[in-house]
Amino acid sequence: MKIWIEKQTALIDFTLASLARRKVKNFGLLLVYMLIVFLLASVMLYTSALRREAAQVLKNSPEVIVQRMVAGRHDLIPPGYLERLGRIRGVQKKEGRLWGYYYDAVVKANYTFMVPTAGAVAAGKVADGKIVVGAAVARERGLVPGNLISFRSYSGRQFSFAVADVLPHEAELVSADLLLLSEADYRAFFQIPAGHYTDIALSVANPQEVRNIAAKLAETLPDSRPILREEVLRTYESIFNWREGIVLVLLSGSILAFAIFAWEKASGLSAEEKREIGILKAIGWETGDVLKMKFWEGALISLTAFLLGYIAAYLHVFRFSAALFEPVLKGWAVLYPRFELVPAVDGFQVATLFFFTVFPYTVATIVPIWRAAITDPDAVMRS
């Protein structure tokens, strides 16, 4: 065993000396390799953490949301609609929701105005003339509890509100752009008459019955569009799959460039490398030794690139809030939530990434060497 270890360390010594002879080329390869692993791992870690967080947080969203459609567009729920819903068996609780969008021309940002339901976290602090704002809104407008803020409504009237509270920073992923206000203020601000609602949230006594209730809704109220919680969760699942796919498509150009570069480097032996193999065989190295040496070369480069690339990606996503992705995800939006994702590392995904980055390079290094190593040293040196 000791002899074997000694032999391997001698081979690694030789490999490192050989790599050092082509320092710039090998260092460049290591850097590009690391960058590719970093990008792939960042996308993988970011989307998997976001997917898990979305599933955990949105599992408590309303079971069924009922919207009313007019000419293919979302319209207000008219008075009497809620009462008609009450006759559907299995509906435990129904609540009209009031929420909408407001464009703040001062900072050119869109806010979501919402009336908290009775008993909601911030409902106690929301009174007429008082609002609770999301952390990103507070940051953008420089608000702290006690400040006054004015908005010009769509009717042209100016409304002033006192900030009663700011929602916690930890909740930015779901509430960054929220502005909670009282029902009376909301109706006055958007000029929505009493009895009208944006949509209706339903809770169902038996979760197994949700689909039946959705079918009954469509029958009783043909202009309604029920949105089930499971559809919301599926939407997010598909968004993150799609987004991961889009980023990977964008990255695929650089991945292919790297694949060509690595393949060329690993498989196309330079004349110098061929001469080196010829000399090694001429001085008594066996084919197995040459292969082992090249295996170590491939393993050292790919393992170092994988580990460093992965660690950098982990720090980027979970310690620096995926700062490099922010411009892409932000789009034209002014308000962007600052959130720290809770790490969700999928061992299988890491193993897949390892397999697809380390394995091909190591194999690509060994095969051409094996072809060169089994030929006659004299022929190799002369070629």
Added chain:
Amino acid sequence: MLSRNSHRALVFLTFILVAFLLTFADAASQRTSRSAALAANARLVERLGLTDLCLFTEARYTRHPSQADLHSAFQDHPIGLEHFPSGSLLPPPRSLAASYENLDRKTNRPD
């Protein structure tokens, strides 16, 4: 001890391997320490009846993708193409985009 290059390389590899394994330990510890905040967020979602993550605030169908209909991205005018950058990162809700089974080749009666 570290007189040979191979030893230095192996020590370096071991070091980054330990750092790699530490990321898993860090992930587990962060999950534990932030489970309360995550539960608080879930409660906020439940009590306010929220339906979406606040990731893209630029357009209403990107702010609340689960509440959007298929027309909302193309609503501005006839043949008005969707133009917000986030739209490229955001597919339409899955339940709306699902296609129905193609029956034209299975029908016995010609139209």
